[in-house]
Amino acid sequence: MKILLVGMNHRTAPVEVRERFAVGDPLPWLAKLVDSPEIDEAVLLSTCNRVEVIAAAPSLEAGRHRLRSFFHRELGQGAPLPQQRSENAVLYEHVDGDAVRHLFRVAASIDSLVVGEPQILGQVKEAYRIAAEGGVCGPLLNRLFASAFASAKRVRSETQIASRPVSMARVAVDLARQIFETLEDKHALLVGAGDMIEAALVALRGAGLAGVAVVNRTPERASELAARFGATAHGLDELPRLLVTSDVVLTSIGVDRPLLDAPLFEEALRARRRRPIFAIDLGVPRNIDPAVNQLDDVYLYDVDDLGGVAEANAEERRRETVRAEAIVQEEVERWGGWLSALQAVPTIRRLRARAESIRQGELEKVVAKLGLDEAQQRGVEALTRAVVNKVLHAPVSRLREQAESDGGLAYLEAAKVLFALDDPTAPGADADAAASDERGDDEACS
């Protein structure tokens, strides 16, 4: 069984291509895939930055061909890939160990546009859940995704890859937490109503602020934004009053000269008995006079300051990526060991079936010859079963152990030769067909 991964992401395909391949409900697509004989199991991951199918296929070439045709003729609705890009540049393909490594890197957020972003693991889990509940995921992908989640968990807990925010809004919330013990009893004042303010509003609401006031030159836009996020809307004339009750002030509004100056802040600080204010100025030109940062108990950060913090955090995340890659490598090797052990299963099953067949044949002969009663038959049955199990225990255990090592295949071949497992005329060979019908995957998992 081969593991294949075919897909595109933010590095290989622009958004206008990715959006054409993105799917809302992957299950109908997956059902079509696994209905074809080339694919046994499949999971489809579709996010804003990537569309990938990871599949288990009996044959490499047939599976690869099926997945490529799936992208070209079905998922992309037959639309050609961009002229300026060759097919190979847009679609990437990974097989076996490389596919496993790619999935582990994706789940651990190493392959993300923003390294360490937390959403991707949830998206991978959701993609797997849909496939598992839809019955298009079998023992191989079940095990693979469980390993991917374990690997991602290790990366998150053993590295700092996700500990420092890299978006402006999250950096602002993180800084606020260095100033305030809790944000749950704090109030924010947002000046402006553009995209930056909206992003900040989402982050501040997520941080659990007690109240948010939105001030804008155009009251309608402020009201609309406030209504969406459970905030209150105000006019610019209310700024001095609102400043007194606001712990976090965030501005992003088009002005010729600073809207808020040091005397205004000083007055507010006196009125609020010098409780600190965290001011974030995202406006260009700046909305808050830089002299405000000279005041005690006011911490003013402009867009460059936040950008600097975000960049420093991103750099730290990049440094952590090296450690994360090492963890992923370990997990890929562990997966490889499990997969190798899986290869030993048919041989072990056949060996046991042969031994059992011989045991039963000999037992029947003895029973017929000696004329044993029922109790004696049970005794001999137990005796022969115990002897077979004990004789087979050591070779089966060694085969399992060695199958996970590099030279595992040689041991499997040796077992086949020594026990004549490939010889259809050998004693007990009549049990081979029955052994082949059994599913032995679980055995290797143990």
Added chain:
Amino acid sequence: MVVELFHSTAALYLLAGFAALIGVAVPKLRFGRAVAWLLAAGAILHGIALARLHTLPNPPQLTDTPSAIALAAWLAVLVSLALMRSRRLEGLAMLVSPLAFAGVLYESFALNAYAPGVAAEAGSWPHLHVILTSAGLALLGVAGLAGTLFLAEDRALKAKRAPALRRSLPSLEALDRVNAMTLAAGFPLLSCGVIAGMLWTQGETGHLFVGGAHAVWSVIAWAIYLALVVARFVAGRRGREAAVFAAIGFAFLLFVVIGIGAVA
């Protein structure tokens, strides 16, 4: 045996200090719990050492500066542990541990040179004076350390060196709250300690105030803290200003207790 106990205590405080420093510098190591355990182990050993010391025949007087310092250090560690339990204050251990280490080491050196002489001073006023003053010193010491940490963090935030700050450090608001709490508890204890000292002096000399260097500087230190209490709780000063006052006040108090105490 008692000296060895003090040495072991000092070693634990030193380890806690290093662990706290490493924990702040490399937060991924998550040393917070180790710091708390080391500090707690040090506090237990410290308590045992103090109990053993003061149940010896002819122990050093509690009114001796090293004994008073060791007691104050122990109480400061207990206060810090109580605060660390309720808030994200592992960073405070970075400052408390070295001071506790120094206090314990000072006591152990003094014990090495100690020769039992006349019987210890009797009466409850001297003991009450030392216990109350040490408790006040411990709490005001924590206030001073919280103020120092506040000033360092405030400076880093103002200078936009926020990435250098670590999540393991307390927030400014938490430090300001610790400052207020310990000042509110420490000043009354210090005041009662000063009053107990005056009553002790009256019992000895018949006068409430005899005007020696220790007494004069102690009253000045008390007056500084009175000003700080008024500024903080009456005039509503907080944040950076309160932190500066708390740090200066504690430095002055240390000067009075150790510097003037040693001279006297």
